Amino acid sequence: MQVIEARQLVKRFGKFTAVNGVSFQVERGEFFGLLGPNGAGKTSAIRMVYGFSPITSGDMAVFGLDIRTDWRRIRSRIGVCQQDNTLDPDLTVEQNLLLFARYFEINRDLARERAEQQLEFFALTNKRNARVMELSGGLARRLQLARALISEPDLLILDEPTTGLDPQSRYQVWDRLFELKKRGLTMLLTTHYMSEAESLCDRLLIMDHGDIVTEGRPRRLITEHTAESVIEIEGPSEELRSYIREHTIRHDDLGQRMIIYTEANGKMEAEIRSRFCMEACLFRPGNLEDVFLRLTGRGLRE
Numbered sequence: 056m057q058v059i060e061a062r063q064l065v066k067r068f069g070k071f072t073a074v075n076g077v078s079f080q081v082e083r084g085e086f087f088g089l090l091g092p093n094g095a096g097k098t099s100a101i102r103m104v105y106g107f108s109p110i111t112s113g114d115m116a117v118f119g120l121d122i123r124t125d126w127r128r129i130r131s132r133i134g135v136c137q138q139d140n141t142l143d144p145d146l147t148v149e150q151n152l153l154l155f156a157r158y159f160e161i162n163r164d165l166a167r168e169r170a171e172q173q174l175e176f177f178a179l180t181n182k183r184n185a186r187v188m189e190l191s192g193g194l195a196r197r198l199q200l201a202r203a204l205i206s207e208p209d210l211l212i213l214d215e216p217t218t219g220l221d222p223q224s225r226y227q228v229w230d231r232l233f234e235l236k237k238r239g240l241t242m243l244l245t246t247h248y249m250s251e252a253e254s255l256c257d258r259l260l261i262m263d264h265g266d267i268v269t270e271g272r273p274r275r276l277i278t279e280h281t282a283e284s285v286i287e288i289e290g291p292s293e294e295l296r297s298y299i300r301e302h303t304i305r306h307d308d309l310g311q312r313m314i315i316y317t318e319a320n321g322k323m324e325a326e327i328r329s330r331f332c333m334e335a336c337l338f339r340p341g342n343l344e345d346v347f348l349r350l351t352g353r354g355l356r357e
């Protein structure tokens with residue numbers, strides 16, 4: 056069963072088009088990642104999925120229900136962790152969970168039981184009486200995730216869950232998301248961390264300026280748009296440049312740095328290594344960041 060089926064989804068704000076006819080499906084148990092530079096339209100797109108923002112045109116079914124008419128029922132089955140911290144700063148950790156459970160009309164005893172489970176799952180038990188304003192960024196984010204799960208949703212939507220966190224907190228969040236994945240939860244997430252998307256997501260959609268740039272499994276995107284093997288050469292020589300032109304090798308010339316995409320252990324790689332890699336050469340596998348930068352460019356946004 057498809058959990059989300061979006062067809063030609065459009066979001067306009069006045070004359071401005073934030074999402075320009077985007078179609079995608081998310082299957083049950085799938086972790087689906089939405090990537091794109093700032094302003095690409097990720098938040099606008101996912102807000103339509105949880106019925107926070109009405110669709111301008113197109114069609115969308117969530118759990119087989121029509122978002123236009125059934126958004127209330129859809130919403131009751133979705134857990135959301137928004138991009139901004141939406142916790143109540145004056146309440147304690149536990150109170151935030153219990154209050155949220157009330158919005159879902161979960162009875163008191165059940166709410167306590169679930170809050171307990173979530174506190175434990177996110178290692179927040181010893182912080183239960185701390186007020187939100189006293190929490191570090193990592194703790195607050197874990198609480199936001201815990202809160203999103205209090206209703207035991209069938210779909211979890213996370214908008215940049217790890218942005219702004221220190222590496223330890225980020226790994227802790229990833230670890231919890233992996234655990235949720237093992238349990239079969241369906242998730243829609245946006246992120247700027249390519250390693251997060253690469254390791255966590257089954258499928259990805261890359262957006263830019265409201266349009267789909269590409270879509271597919273992370274491994275496939277890497278082989279399709281970059282290569283198994285990448286060579287980075289600092290201060291490329293003119294000799295290297297003409298060699299690349301001659302052999303029509305896939306590359307990105309960044310002026311001070313040349314990024315070359317080749318087959319791993321191939322003849323080309325060996326030749327470049329012996330002829331052009333006297334110093335300052337880096338050999339590494341192609342990754343999702345290469346794909347992202349190749350497809351959305353290296354210019355600054357917003």
Ligand SMILES: Nc1ncnc2c1ncn2[C@@H]1O[C@H](COP(=O)(O)OP(=O)(O)O)[C@@H](O)[C@H]1O
Nearest residue numbers: 068071073091092093094095096097098099100
């Ligand atoms: N409520 C709004 N009114 C007008 N423009 C908006 C509104 N929300 C978002 N936008 C614009 O839509 C574009 C996409 O924004 P957003 O969906 O937040 O992108 P992303 O989440 O990918 O960074 C941006 O140019 C943003 O300024």
Ligand SMILES: [Mg+2]
Nearest residue numbers: 097098099138
């Ligand atoms: Mg956003």
